[in-house]
Each structure stands twice: as C-alpha cells, then as structure tokens.
Amino acid sequence: MNILITGGAGFIGSNLIDFLLDNTNYNIISIDNFDNFYSKKHKLDNIKNQFNYKNFKFYEIDITNKDILFAKLTENYDVIIHLAAKAGVRPSILNPIAYIKTNVEGTQNILDLAKSRKTKKVISASSSSIYGDIEQFPWNEGISNFNPISPYAVSKIAGENLGKVFSNLYNIQYVALRFFTVYGPRQRPDLAIRKFIDSIEKNKTISLFGDGTSSRDYTYIDDILSGVVACLDYEKKSFDVFNLGNNYSVSLFNLVKTIEQVLNKKAKIEFLPFQKGDLKHTLSNISKANIELNYAPQTSLKEGIEKFYNWYKQANNAK
Numbered sequence: 324m325n326i327l328i329t330g331g332a333g334f335i336g337s338n339l340i341d342f343l344l345d346n347t348n349y350n351i352i353s354i355d356n357f358d359n360f361y362s363k364k365h366k367l368d369n370i371k372n373q374f375n376y377k378n379f380k381f382y383e384i385d386i387t388n389k390d391i392l393f394a395k396l397t398e399n400y401d402v403i404i405h406l407a408a409k410a411g412v413r414p415s416i417l418n419p420i421a422y423i424k425t426n427v428e429g430t431q432n433i434l435d436l437a438k439s440r441k442t443k444k445v446i447s448a449s450s451s452s453i454y455g456d457i458e459q460f461p462w463n464e465g466i467s468n469f470n471p472i473s474p475y476a477v478s479k480i481a482g483e484n485l486g487k488v489f490s491n492l493y494n495i496q497y498v499a500l501r502f503f504t505v506y507g508p509r510q511r512p513d514l515a516i517r518k519f520i521d522s523i524e525k526n527k528t529i530s531l532f533g534d535g536t537s538s539r540d541y542t543y544i545d546d547i548l549s550g551v552v553a554c555l556d557y558e559k560k561s562f563d564v565f566n567l568g569n570n571y572s573v574s575l576f577n578l579v580k581t582i583e584q585v586l587n588k589k590a591k592i593e594f595l596p597f598q599k600g601d602l603k604h605t606l607s608n609i610s611k612a613n614i615e616l617n618y619a620p621q622t623s624l625k626e627g628i629e630k631f632y633n634w635y636k637q638a639n640n641a642k
C-alpha cells in the first residue's frame with residue numbers, strides 16, 4: 324500500500340511515519356516544505372532516521388504549488404494522510420492570508436491530487452479550535468453551530484467542508500480528525516508544554532495568559548496516532564469527522580503544577596492578559612471515535628509529560 328503523508332517532517336507527521344515504518348510494510352511517501360513557523364533543523368532531526376528505510380521517500384514540496392506537486396508526485400496513492408498546515412492560532416491573527424493559502428488552497432490541491440492519483444481515502448487533520456467559543460461541553464461531532472475565533476479555526480472548517488464536497492462529488496472517502504492539543508516528543512516549540520519545560524529548565528520565567536483557569540484537553544501523541552491509524556480501516560461513511568481528544572480537561576494552573584512535579588522544580592510565573600484567538604476551554608466527547616475506531620486514549624497527563632521530558636533531555640544532550 325502506498326501512503327502519501329503531507330507535513331511529514333512536523334511533530335505529528337514525523338511521529339506517525341516512525342510508527343508506520345516500525346509497524347507496517349507500507350510504502351511511505353512524505354512531503355513537507357519546512358515551513359518557517361519553526362526551525363528547519365527541528366524538522367530535519369525529526370526525520371533523519373526515516374531515510375534508513377527502503378520503503379520511505381521524502382520530497383521537499385510546498386502544497387500550495389500545484390504544478391510542482393503534480394510534477395513530482397506521479398505515483399498512485401491508496402491513502403493520503405494530510406497533516407501539512409500552518410498551525411497555531413495566535414500567528415494566524417497576524418497573517419491570515421498565509422493560513423488561508425496553505426490550509427484552504429493547499430488542501431484543495433491535495434484533494435485534486437487524490438482525484439488524479441486514484442486515491443481511495445483522504446484522512447485530514449482538523450482541529451478542536453473549529454468549535455470555537457461555545458460552551459456546550461464536552462464538544463461532540465454533532466455540534467454544528469461553530470463559533471470560530473481565529474483565522475486558523477476558519478481555515479480548518481473550510482478544509483472539512485472542502486473534504487465533504489469532494490467526497491460527495493468523487494466518491495472518495497474523506498475523514499477529518501479534530502485533534503485536541505497534542506503533546507509528546509517533538510512537540511512544536513510554540514506549544515505550552517514544551518515552552519514551559521524549556522523555560523523552567525533554563526530558570527526563565529514562564530508567561531501564563533489569563534488567570535490560570537483556562538483549560539485544555541491535552542492528548543498524548545501515541546493516543547492520537549492510534550486514532551489516525553485506526554482510520555486506515557474505517558470504511559463506514561464516505562465523509563466523516565471524529566474528535567481525537569482525551570475527554571479530560573486540565574487547567575493551566577494544574578498543567579504547571581504537573582510539570583513542576585515531573586521536573587521537581589518550581590516555575591517562575593508572570594501573568595499576562597488573555598490572548599485574542601485563544602479559547603477559554605476545550606473538552607472533547609470521544610464516544611464516536613471510541614465506538615467506530617475503538618479509540619481509547621491510555622496516557623495520563625503526568626505520564627505523558629514524563630515521556631516528553633525524557634525525550635527533551637535526550638534531545639538536548641544530543642546537541
């Protein structure tokens with residue numbers, strides 16, 4: 324089976340590819356443009372061992388460049404796992420057009436590619452942020468009155484809708500996965516757990532936006548991967564969406580407390596105003612993924628932070 328993975332050098336993509344290379348014989352074709360949202364060096368480190376596998380290929384391609392995308396990716400792909408995106412809520416407020424270009428136009432290019440490369444299934448990264456500012460917790464997939472508060476969230480809603488239209492028009496399956504704050508080894512440097520651990524290790528002050536009561540449904544990378552991989556066998560509907568979260572929300576205060584316990588070190592904290600575009604709370608209902616994909620996250624926050632911290636120490640020692 325040929326699987327094309329976009330955004331393959333990023334946090335989730337590179338972990339997914341490691342998992343597939345270690346546990347299957349699928350041919351993995353990975354693409355990424357090393358977007359400058361964070362350093363190319365991090366991404367090259369993420370994928371360096373993948374070149375040891377004969378069933379792995381990598382292309383540096385920007386999904387917004389349709390001509391190059393089509394010229395370089397000439398094989399047929401049974402499945403496309405589309406993870407490439409401009410990620411991050413706050414920067415999307417500063418540069419909305421870049422988010423629309425990659426997350427909307429780029430997604431449409433991937434759909435066009437799927438159509439011409441005889442693809443049977445597209446699995447695509449959506450986000451918890453699409454629910455937006457609605458207080459009907461826990462959020463389930465039946466909610467349709469989204470109230471997005473960032474261009475990033477809007478770009479992800481558009482991606483889902485393009486996928487729905489595409490699956491209706493061409494009878495190619497499209498499954499959107501709404502990830503809830505993913506963390507673990509290789510986590511993006513802009514995300515809280517990595518940022519906090521890095522600052523505490525370096526005796527720097529950490530910035531908490533708001534009063535510490537905002538909360539997130541943190542999901543460990545291995546649990547997310549189990550949901551993504553389960554989609555490879557999911558065939559029930561030609562368009563579907565699933566929440567992949569942990570079904571458990573943790574306040575910012577408790578996140579910092581857990582990190583302090585794992586590091587055995589006190590954080591120096593400064594409070595800053597709540598940021599525009601950030602949601603106050605997120606919380607997933609994961610019953611649908613549980614029933615259809617047998618999705619059942621296993622990793623507690625403390626355990627996940629311990630695993631992240633072990634990776635972080637190793638990665639820093641290797642420098």
Ligand SMILES: NC(=O)c1ccc[n+]([C@@H]2O[C@H](COP(=O)([O-])OP(=O)(O)OC[C@H]3O[C@@H](n4cnc5c(N)ncnc54)[C@H](O)[C@@H]3O)[C@@H](O)[C@H]2O)c1
Nearest residue numbers: 330333334335356357358385386407408448450502504505
């Ligand atoms: N990490 C999370 O908590 C989270 C939560 C919800 C949704 N998501 C979604 O999951 C996916 C993966 O996120 P991640 O955390 O691994 O982010 P990431 O930034 O580490 O990975 C995304 C990858 O896409 C690549 N990319 C960006 N623009 C591209 C383009 N134009 N052409 C080709 N490649 C491009 C980047 O270089 C990067 O390697 C994204 O779609 C993101 O929106 C992530």
